[in-house]
Amino acid sequence: MKRGLAVAAIPALAFAYLLSLAPAVSDGAVLRATVPWLSAAGIDLAFSLDGLSLVFALLITGLGAFVVAYAWAYLADDPKRSRFIAVLLAFMGAMLGLVLADDVIALFAFWELTGVCSFLLVGHAHHREAARQAARQALVVTAVGGLALLAGLLMLATAAGGTYSLSAIVDQADRVRAHPLYVPAFALIAVGAFTKSAQFPFHFWLPNAMAAPTPASAYLHSATMVKAGIYLLARTDQALGDTAVWTWTLVGVGSVTMLLGAVQALRETDLKRVLAYSTITALGTLVVLLGTSFDASVKAVVVFVAVHALYKCALFMIVGIVDKVAGTRDVTRLTGLARAVPWLGAAAAIAGLSMAGLPPMFGFIGKELTYKAKLGFEAGGWLLPLIAVVANALTVAAAAILVLRPFFGRAREPVARVSVGAALGASPVVLAVACMAFGAFPHLIEPLVAAAASSIVGRAIPVEVSLWYGAGPALFLSVVTVVAGGASYVAWRQWRVDGAGARSAGLGARVFEATVAGVARCAARVAGGLERIGATGIAGLAFALVVAGAVAGASEGVPMPDRVGAVWLSDIVLGGVAVVGAVVAVRARSRMTMLVAVGAVGVAVSVWFVSLGAIDLAMTQLLVETVVVVVALGALRVAPRAVTRSASRRRRWPVVVATLAGAAMTMLALGIVAGPVASPASDYYIAASAAEAHGRNVVNTILVDFRALDTLGEIAVLVLALVAARAIARPPGEGRASGAGPSLVAGTAARAFVPLLAIYGGFLLVRGHNAPGGGFIAGLVIVVAALVSELAGRRAALARLRPIRIAVAGLGVAMLASILSLFAGGTYFEGVWGEVAGVAVGTPLLFDLGVFGVVVGVGIGATSGSLEVRTCS
């Protein structure tokens, strides 16, 4: 518990700090800070704190402290608690960044980070299919919205004259609204906001996200993340608002969302889903208010955001405790809990009254302001207030469902007292008390609301927050709401308790799932087709494309070198060996002969490379050839030994295609030789290798320095491929040794040669920057050493290796090497060099070490166990 409080102190301290800034911000000051990021592109991590940002930041940190304390107790038995809390805190950072960012690109980055954190939190119980599916759905919907948002923000920046600064864009409001990109920019930004804030028709992900542990639902999916869309709309109101498109889009979508959420909330029986749909109603209300965007509605937005965050967070926490105490969240099975845990009943009653909007709770103020705003929007006529009354009446009924029945309903059997730990109970009680305190003393928040409302509309507006605005039309609507809500609740009790209402997935969710299933079916069909074509067919297709490309290129004339350089005897001999090997491979009846012949081609090519001075290439080729032959030998042990006559007849087409492809490649090579012999790039590399990259082996300096980013991408792909391959074909852990025991002679020899090979690998790694070698070749040598070990029957020595860990560690080292220069004041991937005992040492060498690790891990992981005979007895 103490540790829980210590972690909760992090957001609490941030809250206290932000609160200390409140007086200055209330006076209209805007605090700014900028960290250079991609300054060359005009993008910086620019932050600004004005009234609007401050209200959101206070909610994020204040509620965050309570949620963390609550989550610590709530997940006391969960082995993944630390992970959960860590992601929660990461989310908090991202969300703070989102509401403080003054740069649209930074805002987008934080926006996506919140979505990723949400994905991880919803999928916390990832052993459950439902949680995984809900997590995926939430991620896809909000990420698609995020992409729309990015496009919209870029258009907005263009419309505002190319600035990425939000405050500068707002200053250009008139220019933006007159720009032809205004409508598409607004539409895309609105899609982003609507997906994040669960507006119709994207609302369906939010109820499903209730698969998240309750603390995450309380924090992300009611109080903070889903308000990001509201924040975005409020933030862009000045630049984009006040047009007919803005007003009617927001009012229309918001109204539909309000009604839909309110009706759907009554059809649910799971308390969390009831809460989720009532959240959708609240978000719809906020969108409508922003759509009308005049002084009264902006005030209402700010107050209602705080009101909703407080009561909804408290109610979620209470539902979480109910879940723990009663073992169910099914509203039809819960009654009389107030007798079991009286103080929880009191807290629930307060939060519920605030939700229903009854005095003297904070919620009453929020609802009064909302009604006043909607009555004041004359263009809406009587329709908006009517929709609001219906939605709010249903919300009153939902509050009654959440609180009245589970806590104060007549229990069928006597209820025993249940004790709930203070650690778990403290947070919701404090939040419930806050619901009441802000209702009783609303002037406490007056300056903050004024500052936030002013920063939305861009000019100072007077704000008076009070519990009693006098008897007027708004009060009349409130009375109507409560009466209608009570009546709805009575009707619901009849309908729900007597007849069970069936719940079906909404249209949006069905469309989404159908799309996902369709994509999966398409992928399966493509994969199935590729499987039927087979490896030969796929290779044939690739070669056929090469031929087609060559034919297309040849139509423009084939460039021919005007003279052929001297042909050496070695060229003829080696080329001859390769040709003979290829012919033998094609004509062979035995697979073993085929393999040996293909190996001969590889060796001939390697020696050819040596004769042309390409030592690095030759070493790589030879090592790869060795590994391939050994692995293929392992595969041959389970394949039929001889090739059947029909199979050899089927080889005719591949021979034709391969011959044509060979001709095409020859043409290509001749074409390249016909051009200038040395390109400016190779001249540059040769000149700069020793001077700039501190290495004389140009092949290596290109790999680890000049084109290191390419290498990083390639080794990342290798690691991913290894992880996938190990998952698909898990090598047998304790397989039976093939044959009748290992050979003593081979085993003894391996004891001597494997360490020698390992030392040789290390030697190649160390010298690689200046002489033939390097991480890639050295890694392959180690792989060969491992294969020798396995061939000699020393499997036990290899079994302890963890190839995936080695590969991932290598990737980690490579990535570390890429960013080390940042700490030395350089740019990403810039080599940092120093001298240790007279030897130049730099980050590219560390990067080479990472490459070495990846090759060792991937090589051993992909080949170990390939010599195992898998008998299906």
Added chain:
Amino acid sequence: MIAAVIAPVLVLVGAAFCLVAAVGLWRMPTLYARMHAATKAGPVGAGLVLVGVAVASSDVDHTARALAVVAFLLATAPIAAHLVGRAAHRREEDQS
């Protein structure tokens, strides 16, 4: 002067052994006999060529490398022959 005579002879003899081994691999009737022929190509054939290189080269570095390769050939070829023979023997046992 002696090296100038000995080195080409060594290389030629080594190459001749390789040729004989290749013919043996092609003409010999049984696996054991073919194995016997093939194993000669490495240590004896290639080995003699390498010794010739070592003799001809005035560079200590090259001489040392050539001799190291001979050492590795001598150490590994018998093991390879042993493994092949062992596998063949095993299979005969299985079939009988």
